[in-house]
Amino acid sequence: MSDWKKFLPEQRxxxxxxxxxxxxxxxxxxxxLGVLAGDTIKSAADLKIPLVAVTLLSRKGYFSQSIDDQGRQQESPNQWHPENLLECLPIKTLITIEERDVKIQAWLYRVTSPSRGQVPVLFLDTDIPGNAAEDRRITDHLYGGDQAYRFKQEIVLGIGGARILNQLGFNIRKYHMNEGHASLLTLELLTHGRRPLEETWDERNSWNTQEVTNKCVFTTHTPVRAGHDQFPYDLVERILDHEIPLDLLKDLGGQEHLNMTLLAMNLSQYVNGVAKKHGEVSQAMFPGFHIHAITNGIHPFTWTSPYFVNLYNRYLPSWATEPELLVRVDSIPDDEIWDTHCGAKAYLFQYIAETxxxxxxxxxxxxxxARRVATYKRGDLIFSDMDRLLSLGEGKLQMVFGGKAHPHDEPGKELIHRxxxxxxxxGDRIRMVYLPNYNMDVASRLIPGVDLWLNTPMRPLEASGTSGMKAAINGVPNFSVLDGWWIEGHIEGVTGWSIGPAPNGNSISQNHMDEDVEDLYAKLENTIIPLYYQDxxxxxxxxKNAIGKNAYYFNTHVMMRRYVTEAYCH
Known part of the structure; x- marks a missing residue:
């Protein structure tokens, strides 16, 4: 038996x-979204949950970011070579796009845990000799191109992914769609499980939607309607070759446009948002569905700095696979917590000096x-009143920023420029730096090395927000607008601090900008800065509270146990 075939017998x-x-x-x-998916897979390996992951190869990555002399983002391809890191599997599958046959191959990466759990990850690739030149480019750029390019990618992911699993011989118990991009897999399942026509059935009844629904789980991450993928039906009919009748597709995916979220919700037994508040927001957006909430997390070992890894190993053995042990953080002496943080801080500062x-x-x-740059995240909120900021912060504050704006997001790129x-x-009065090319490697240095983690989104647009969880596991308190996970993790003055008023309702019409700015400055000046320097x-x-009251719970081990017991068990 080939090594990769060891994954086939067990239901996954x-x-x-x-x-x-x-x-x-x-x-x-x-x-x-992608980092959460990676953390999910790593925790599945730690917990020995039988998972197989499917994604796109994205040969040219997302992009590499630099900041030019005018302070503007510049992008370049992040080319990588899958053959150096992945194994190309010998079996291919076929899909049809614009009436052309398109071959898909899968590259295998094994995520292996110290617990000896292992999860196979399949990266789908259309850059294969024999495919048309334009089809070979489908899996080049993550979130690149126009609507047609994106729809082709979603055909490869959903339909191609379901077919490659079948071709390889995987035994699938449930299909979990992480956002609507993979929703077209439901059409493949519908076709695969279609009942034969009988005299007493009409055409539509031959499509066994309930059988597909029983197999599917869907997680939505997007708290605004405009953020959900939608494709016009003339584009769908031109590109997609499928047996599903158009009227049935409209019943499932929306009459005006093919809404990928609606398609997934209509054909999933379990639907969830990624924080309690986000579940409520999603329920208000889609009132005809029952939407649960499973709050996101972070993979404990991945996001804990080496300095804290060593500290936890000494005082809390097994913490990485049993993060609930972090509630015992009080057993660690204060001076060792502080010295460990100072090590992470020095490591970051050395990187900043070199970069x-x-x-x-x-x-x-x-x-x-530091996070993905989008206007709703309000990365420049702290600069709203520079006189006030300089008055309270000169000689007392310094700041580190980072993040990429999507190449097509001009307002986001302008935000970086501002x-x-x-x-x-x-910068001569308050030292500040913008670290270019924010990625997992930069984040693993930046987040543990600062003293305070700032988050200022427009509420309720932060579906979850996992960067603050990465801060907490490294003993970095959060200073954040009450949205996403922080509504659940926040205890004022205990685990960190809030910015602005409490969450109220599910509307984005009231963003409390003036209140947020005033509260941000007031708490820095009157509470946070005095505490840091005087106590x-x-x-x-x-x-310690950030570790023992936040990090012990807001992690993907807890999250995955909930998915197993609430979403996968039916």
Whole structure:
């Protein structure tokens, strides 16, 4: 039996995600969605959950980011070579796009845990001799191209992914769609399980939708309607070759456009949002469905700095596979918590000096803000009143920023430009740096090395927000708008601090900008800065609470146990 065939006998959960972030060397992710998928897979391996993951190869990655002399983002392809890291499997499958046959091959990556659990990850690739030149490019760019290009990618992921699993001989118990990009797999399942026509049935009754529904789980991450993939039916009919009648497809996916979220919801037994608040927001958007909530998490070992790994290993053995042990963090002496954090801080500052030529002061309170750059995340909120910021922060604060804007997101790119202008104009009074090319590797240095993690989204647009969880497991308190996971993890002055008013309702019409800005500055000036400089033991107490009251729970081990017992068991 070939080595890869060892994965075939056991029934598995097929986990589909357009992007998966496993390491920086495999740049098939753009941000939180992909990193969450990678963390999910790693926890499945740790917990020995029988999973197989399916994604796109994205040969040219997302993109590499640089910042030019004018402070503007520049993009270049992030070319990588799958043959150096992955194994090309010998079996291919076939799909039809625009009436052309398109071959798909799968590359295998094994995620292996110290617990000896292993999860196969299949990366789908159309760059195969014999495919038309344009079809060979389908799996080149993550989130690249126009609507037609995106729809072709989703055909490869959903239909091609379901077919390759079948061709390879995987025994699939459930199909879990991580966002709507993979929704077309439901059409393949419908076709595969179609009943033969009988005299008493009409054409539509021959499609066994209930059988497909029983096999599918769907997780939505997008809290606004405009963020859900939708394709016009003239494009769908031109590109997609499938047996599903158009009227049935419209019943399942929407009458005006093919809405991939609606298609997945109509054909899934279990649907969930990624935080309690996000579940409520999604329920308001899709009132005809019952939407559960399973709060996202982070993979404990991946996102804990080497300094804290060594500390936890000494005092809390087995913490990486049993993160609930982090509730015992009080058994670790305060001075060891602080010394460990100072090590992570020095490691970050050395990286900043080498990368950007900027020397930061290890004794100054350092704020971190880094994530995918989009206007709703309000990365420049802290710059709203520069006079006030300089008054309270000069000599007392320094800041580290990072993040990429999508190449087509001009407002996001302009946001980076504005931030760079502030950094250059005021950097002699408050030291600030923007780290280029934010990715998993940069994040693993940046997040543990700052003293305070800032998050300022427009509520309720932060579906979950896992960067703050990565901070917590490294003893970095959160200072955040009450949205996403922070509504659940926040205890004011205990695990960190809130910004602005409490969450109220599911509308985005009231963003509380003025209140948020005032609260941000007031808490920095009157609470956070004095605590950091005048009460070190009080600060360390909050660091420990971030670990013992947040990190012990907000991780993908807890999350995956909930998926197993609530979503996969039926």
């Amino acid at each position: 959960i097929a986990y589909f995600s357009m992007e998966i972030g496993l390491t920086s060397e495999i740049p098939t992710y753009s941000g939180g 950007c030529g900027v020397e930061l002061d290890p004794d100054i309170l350092t704020i971190g803000f 931030m760079m202008q502030n950094i250059r104009q005021y 070190r033991s009080g600060w360390i107490r909050i660091m």
